[in-house]
Structures are given as structure tokens and as C-alpha cells.
Amino acid sequence: MKSTHNFPLISVITISFNSAGSIEPAVQSVLSQTYPYIEYIIIDGGSTDGTVEIIRNYAHRLAYWHSKPDCGISHAFNLGWAQSHGQWLLFLNADDFFLEKSVVEKMVPHLIEGNDADVVIGRTIKMTCQRDPRPAPLRRIWWQSWRWQEFRFKNTIPHQSAFTDRRYFDRVGGFDETFRIAMDYDFFLRGGNELRVKCVPIAVSGMREGGVSTNIVSAWREVMRAQLANKALPQWLAWLNFFWRVGHHYLTLVAHKILDPLAPKITWPGKNSGKMLIMNSDSWPCLPEDHLSNHSPQHNKPGLFHKN
Numbered sequence: 001m002k003s004t005h006n007f008p009l010i011s012v013i014t015i016s017f018n019s020a021g022s023i024e025p026a027v028q029s030v031l032s033q034t035y036p037y038i039e040y041i042i043i044d045g046g047s048t049d050g051t052v053e054i055i056r057n058y059a060h061r062l063a064y065w066h067s068k069p070d071c072g073i074s075h076a077f078n079l080g081w082a083q084s085h086g087q088w089l090l091f092l093n094a095d096d097f098f099l100e101k102s103v104v105e106k107m108v109p110h111l112i113e114g115n116d117a118d119v120v121i122g123r124t125i126k127m128t129c130q131r132d133p134r135p136a137p138l139r140r141i142w143w144q145s146w147r148w149q150e151f152r153f154k155n156t157i158p159h160q161s162a163f164t165d166r167r168y169f170d171r172v173g174g175f176d177e178t179f180r181i182a183m184d185y186d187f188f189l190r191g192g193n194e195l196r197v198k199c200v201p202i203a204v205s206g207m208r209e210g211g212v213s214t215n216i217v218s219a220w221r222e223v224m225r226a227q228l229a230n231k232a233l234p235q236w237l238a239w240l241n242f243f244w245r246v247g248h249h250y251l252t253l254v255a256h257k258i259l260d261p262l263a264p265k266i267t268w269p270g271k272n273s274g275k276m277l278i279m280n281s282d283s284w285p286c287l288p289e290d291h292l293s294n295h296s297p298q299h300n301k302p303g304l305f306h307k308n
Helices: 023-031 051-057 073-083 103-113 166-172 183-189 216-229 235-265
Strands: 010-016 038-044 064-067 088-091 096-098 119-127 162-165 197-208
Touching (some): 010 023, 010 073, 010 103, 023 038, 023 051, 023 096, 038 073, 051 064, 073 183, 103 119, 103 197, 162 166, 183 216, 216 235
Parallel strands (some): 010 038, 038 064, 119 197
Antiparallel strands (some): 096 197, 119 162
16 A cells, blocks of 8 residues: 555554553554554564553554564564555654654655655654653753764664655665664664754654663663774774763763752753643544544545554
């Protein structure tokens, strides 16, 4: 199935494993999007905590899903990519969610205009882990103008808000399955300084705190391995960057421990709260199959190619 009227088909891929506490808001945030040309794929790693039962409730709305053991996040990403058909791909994991129902529709004009870009990125907001998440106190919005000289040192492309052109996958291949944490960083580093990135100041997704990247030493070791494998940094500079980033992380933890309780009383430039509507997860309805935005091209609701 392909989109028509020159509107691109977008593949949203969610991977999960024992994510019963968070996956339903993620699924609802995708299925309630006003843009009709979305192909939604879920790759579950064989959950045993009730995640599969939640996915089954939405199976008729999915382009594809399965629940079986895999070899980790990179492998699951590749499985989702293999099942996708969209011109643009976005990986929205079970702990992530779109912030508004019209987010994808707002991004599409930028995708069409940025057709020569490898990746078009919006903003990602760091969120708390509660069922009704809110912006984490004193955390910056993850988005900025992309520069290769900065990207060499750290990942500045949040995959939760990164719409990646399928042609980039064709050029560099899929995710390296030897990576457990920094697979997305390695994936984009392969583009080198010729990677074409377009930044759009639209808040696309929320990312709950936690996940495998909380093991900061292991995470930055993988970052360093990606930098060396792709010749982004010389070895001495990669090691220096590693020690600086790890040290900075732990100093930041101490600062947050002290300042987070004071955050509600502090007003600072660009403070997340008050700048954006963060929807309660209960307000994301499972919309009827024929729901379409008044501002979107008329078409059957996508995501009905096949199911397991």
C-alpha cells in the first residue's frame, strides 16, 4: 500500500519487551495521529508481563506485529525496518510517545520540503516515568541546530523525533547488532560529515527517563566505540571525551539531586512547563478506523497491510 497525492507514507516502529506499564500510551499516541498515511509496526521481544495482551487489543490497527525473542534493540530495530514500506521511518519505543495528535501532520510539510535530507528531526522532551508523565524538572529540551563538529562528540539526534529517509538505510545499511545502547548514534555516524540533517522546531515526542542508557559508563563506552569505528574522532580524543562525559554526568546527577526539589519555584529561560500542552495518556482515544483530520488528504486509515 502506498500513499497518494504526493503525501509520504511514514513507518512508525515501536519495539518493546515487558513494557506493560508504558506501551499503551505509546500505541495510542500513534493511532490517534491526524495524519492518515502512517504504517504502524510493533516488534515485541517475547514479553511475559501482559504487554502482548495490550498489543493484541490494537492488532487490527497495526500494519504488522509479532512477539518472539530477539537479540536486543538493534536486532528489533532491523526487524521493524525489514517489515516497513514507508518513505520515512521513525523509531518510537515503548517508553516514548507523540506529544500531540497532530505532530506527524505538522512535520509532513517539512519532510516534503526536506526531501533531500537524510533525517529530519524535531524536539524530544525528557519526561518523568509516572503513568501521567510530565517534563522532567531542569532537563533541557533535546533539540538544537545540528552540526557535524558537535555530533562527532555526542549524539544530538533523538531517534524518537528523527524521521529518517529510507534512501539513507539503502545507503548505509541497518543497525549494527553488536551495539546494545548506541546503535542509533553509530547508524547516523556512518553518514559522516556528509550526513544531511534538517532541524524543525516542533515538539514531536516525549521520552520517559530510564532505559538501558542509564548505565552511563557502558553507554559512553559504546559511544566511543562508534566514534572510533566510524573515524569520527582520533583515539586520544575519544578517550578524553569519554572521561569528560562520564564525569559531567555524575556531577549533573549531584546538581539535580540538590536542585530538582526547587525546580517548581524557579523560572528560567525556556522552562519546559507552561510552554507546551502535554496530554494525559488517558486522553489519547483509540480513534475509529475512518477517522481523518479535516486538514489531511482523504484516504483509508493506514496500517492495515497485514497482521500476524
